[in-house]
Amino acid sequence: MLDSLARLGRWGLGMFERLGRGHLFLLSMLGGLHVLVMRPRLVIREVYAVGVLSLLIIVVSGGFVGMVLGLQGYNTLVGFGAEQSLGTVVSLSLLRELGPVVTALLFAGRAGSALTAEIGLMKSTEQLSGMEMMAVDPMRRVVAPRFLAGFFSMPLLAIIFSAVGVMGGYFVGVGLLGVDAGAFWSQMQDSVDFNEDVMNGVIKSLVFGFVVTWIALFEGYDATPTSEGVSRATTRTVVHSSLAVLGLDFILTGLMFNKF
Amino acid sequence: MIEVRDLHFARGSRKIFDGLDLDIHAGRVTAIMGPSGTGKTTLLKLIGGQLRPQHGSIRVDGQDVHRLGRGDLYRLRRRMGMLFQSGALLTDLSVFDNVAFPLREHTRLPERMIRDLVLMKLEAVGLRGARDLMPAELSGGMARRVALARAIALDPMMIMYDEPFTGLDPITMGTIVTLIKRLNDAIRLTSIVVSHDVRETLSIADDVYLIADGKVVERGTPEALAKTASDWANQFLQGLPDGPVPFHYPAADYREDLMNGGRDAR
Ligand SMILES: Nc1ncnc2c1ncn2[C@@H]1O[C@H](COP(=O)(O)OP(=O)(O)OP(=O)(O)O)[C@@H](O)[C@H]1O
Ligand SMILES: [Mg+2]
Numbered sequence: 404m405l406d407s408l409a410r411l412g413r414w415g416l417g418m419f420e421r422l423g424r425g426h427l428f429l430l431s432m433l434g435g436l437h438v439l440v441m442r443p444r445l446v447i448r449e450v451y452a453v454g455v456l457s458l459l460i461i462v463v464s465g466g467f468v469g470m471v472l473g474l475q476g477y478n479t480l481v482g483f484g485a486e487q488s489l490g491t492v493v494s495l496s497l498l499r500e501l502g503p504v505v506t507a508l509l510f511a512g513r514a515g516s517a518l519t520a521e522i523g524l525m526k527s528t529e530q531l532s533g534m535e536m537m538a539v540d541p542m543r544r545v546v547a548p549r550f551l552a553g554f555f556s557m558p559l560l561a562i563i564f565s566a567v568g569v570m571g572g573y574f575v576g577v578g579l580l581g582v583d584a585g586a587f588w589s590q591m592q593d594s595v596d597f598n599e600d601v602m603n604g605v606i607k608s609l610v611f612g613f614v615v616t617w618i619a620l621f622e623g624y625d626a627t628p629t630s631e632g633v634s635r636a637t638t639r640t641v642v643h644s645s646l647a648v649l650g651l652d653f654i655l656t657g658l659m660f661n662k663f
Numbered sequence: 664m665i666e667v668r669d670l671h672f673a674r675g676s677r678k679i680f681d682g683l684d685l686d687i688h689a690g691r692v693t694a695i696m697g698p699s700g701t702g703k704t705t706l707l708k709l710i711g712g713q714l715r716p717q718h719g720s721i722r723v724d725g726q727d728v729h730r731l732g733r734g735d736l737y738r739l740r741r742r743m744g745m746l747f748q749s750g751a752l753l754t755d756l757s758v759f760d761n762v763a764f765p766l767r768e769h770t771r772l773p774e775r776m777i778r779d780l781v782l783m784k785l786e787a788v789g790l791r792g793a794r795d796l797m798p799a800e801l802s803g804g805m806a807r808r809v810a811l812a813r814a815i816a817l818d819p820m821m822i823m824y825d826e827p828f829t830g831l832d833p834i835t836m837g838t839i840v841t842l843i844k845r846l847n848d849a850i851r852l853t854s855i856v857v858s859h860d861v862r863e864t865l866s867i868a869d870d871v872y873l874i875a876d877g878k879v880v881e882r883g884t885p886e887a888l889a890k891t892a893s894d895w896a897n898q899f900l901q902g903l904p905d906g907p908v909p910f911h912y913p914a915a916d917y918r919e920d921l922m923n924g925g926r927d928a929r
Contacts, residue, residue: 525754533751536711537765537813538740544768 421625428621432550435543445548453514453549453616454556458563460513461506465564468501469493469571476572477580489582490591493572494565498595498604499660502565504652507611510557511644515619518549519640522623523633531624546624550616557612558605565604603659610651615644664689664724664821664853665710671718672702672709679705680716681877687870689820692847692854694868696861696899697875700912703857704748706874707823710855711745712736724820741769744814744822748829750806752798752813758785759794762813769817784812788842804835811839815846821853822846828860836860840867861900873899 439446476492522545525531531541569591576582595601619640626636667685671678679702687693695703708714710721712728721728726739752761762781766772772780785791788808798806807827814822824843828836844867847854858864865871865885873881873888873896881888881896888896914920 528754529747529749529751530753532708532713533745533747533753535713536740536743536745536747537768537817538737539765539768540737 424625425617425621428624429617431542432546432617432620435540435547436551438543439548439551442548445544446551449548449552450556453518453552454560457510457513457556457560460509461560461564462567464505464509465502465567466571468505468564469497469568469573470575472496472501472568473572473575473580477576477582486576486580486582487586488590489572489576490569490587490589491594493576494569494591494595495600497565497568497572498600500652500656502561502568503604503607503611504648506561506564506608507557507615507648508645510553510560510612511615511619511641511648514553514556515615515640515644516637518553518616518619519623519626519637520633522546522549522620523626523628523636526624526626527628527630527633546620550620553616553619554609554612557615558608561604561608561611603655606659607652607655610655611648614647614651618644618647665855666722667706667710667719668721669719670709670716670721672705672714672716674705678877680709680719683719683874683878685872685879687853687855689853690847690851691869692843692856692867693870693872694856694858694864695872695874696857696859696864697873697880698899699859701874702877703874704825707745707825707855707857710823711740711743741817742820744817744819746807746810746814746822746824746827748825750798750803750810752801752806752810754798756798757794758790758796758798758801758809761798761809762816765813765816780816781812784816785809787815787846788812789838804831807831808835808839811842815852818850819852821855823855823857825857826859827856828858828863836863843867861902865900 472493473489476489476496477486480486480488480492522531525541525545531545534541534544573584573587577584577587622636622640622643623633626632665685665687667683670680670683670685672680683706685695695706697703705714709716710723710728712731715729720730723739723743726735728736728739731739752758753764756764759781762784763777766777766780770777782791782794785794788811790805790808790812793801793805793809798809801809811827827839827843831839840863843854843856846852847867856864856868865888868885871881871883871885871888872879875895881891881893883891888900
C-alpha cells in the first residue's frame, strides 16, 4: 500500500519535472528562433524534410477521407431530400475538423516520429555534444529550424488536405452519385465563411503544428541516449502528440464554434 | 593555460572527482591517463563547460569556465578543439561538409577559401581523397581522422583528444601519434591527450598525469615517472593485472553476492 503510494508520488514528481523541462526547452527553443532570420536556408531544408515529404500521405489520405465523406454525407442527406447540400457538409467537416485534426495525427506519425528519432540519434551519437564543443548551439542550429518548419508546414498541409478532400467529395458526390455540380459548389460558397470556417481551421492547425513539433523535438532532445531510449521516445511522441491534438481540438472547437 | 583546482564532481551518489588538481601548460602535450571509468571523458567535458562541477574551479586561459555567460563560453569554445571518443561526425553531412561545418558556422569566408582550408586540413590527416564520402562509409580510424581535421579547422589554441588511439591499426596509430606531435610543434597547440595506450601516449607526452579514485596519483614527465616506480604507476604503466588498482567496478563482496542466490533479483 505504502509502496504503491510512494511509487505514485515518484511518478507524479517525475511527470512534473518532465513538464517543467519541456517548458524550459520551449523557452530556449523560442529564444533561438531569431538567428534564423539570417539563415532562412536552414529552415527551408527542414520544410522540405518535414513538409514536402509528408505531402504524399496527406494528399492520399485527404482524397480518401473526402470520398468517404461524400458517400456518408450523401446517404444521410438523401433521406431528407437534401443531397444538394453535399458540398456544404463535405467542406465544413473538412475545414473545421477533419482537415486540421487528421492532418495533425498523420503529421505526428510521419514527421513527428522522424524528428524525434533524428534528434534522439544525434544525441546518442554525441553529435549534439560535438556541436556544443564546436561552439555551435544545437538549440539554434538543429532544433529551432525544425520547429519553425513544423509550425509553418502544418497549416499548409491541412489546407492541402482539405482541398484534396473537397475534390474527393466532389468526385464521389457529383461524379458517381449524380449530385448537381452547380448546386455542390454554390451551396458550398454560400455556407462557408472565410473567417468563421477557413481561418478557424488554420488557427487550429497552427496550434496543432506548434504542439506536435514541440513534443517531437523535446522527446528527441530529452531521450535517453540509447537505442531503447530513442525508440521509447519515438513512441511517446506519437502517443502524446495524438492525445494532445484530440484534447486541444475539443477545447478549440468549444471556444470557436460554441459561444458558451 | 588550464588550471583545475579542487574539483569535485559526482554522478548521483558516485563520486567521480574528489579534489582533483591539475595544471596544463601552454604549448605542451599533456597526457591524462587512468583506468577505464575513472572519469577522463568526464574531465574533458568539465573543461569544455558541458558539465558543471559541484565544487572547485577550472580556469582556461585565465577564464573560469563555469562562471562565464553563454556568449563568453561559446567564444571560448571556439578556441578549444575536442576530438570525441566516437568522432561525433554529423552523419547527414559529407566528410568535406563536416570539416567545413565550423568554418561555415563561425566565419563569413567565401566558399573558395573554405574549400582551400578544408582541403588543407584533410590533407593533413591524409584523407583529401575521401572528401565526398559520407561518415557511414568511413572506418572507425578514418572517422577519427576526419574528426581531427574538423577539430583543427578553426585553428584552436588547444585541443583535447579523447582516446585518439583506441581501435586503430598500428599504421594509422603511428600516423595519428605523429600528427598530434606535429600539430603541437607546428602551430604551438596545447594538447591534452586522454588515453590508456601507455606506450604511444608516453612517446609524445611532455607531462603526464595519472588519475584514479578522483585524484591525481602521479604526475611528472614520462622519464621521471619511469623512475619513480611507485606501485601504482608501475602497475598501470606496465599493465600488470594485480596491484593497488582494482580491476572491478565497486561491488558487494563476490562470495556474498553469489551466495545470495537471487534474493535481490526481483
Ligand atoms: N551519463 C552518465 N550518467 C551517469 N553516469 C555516467 C554517465 N557517463 C559516465 N558515467 C559514469 O562516470 C564514470 C566516468 O565515466 P567516463 O566516461 O568519464 O570514464 P573514462 O575515464 O572516460 O572511461 P574510458 O577510459 O572507459 O573512456 C563512469 O564510472 C561512468 O559509470
Ligand atoms: Mg572515456
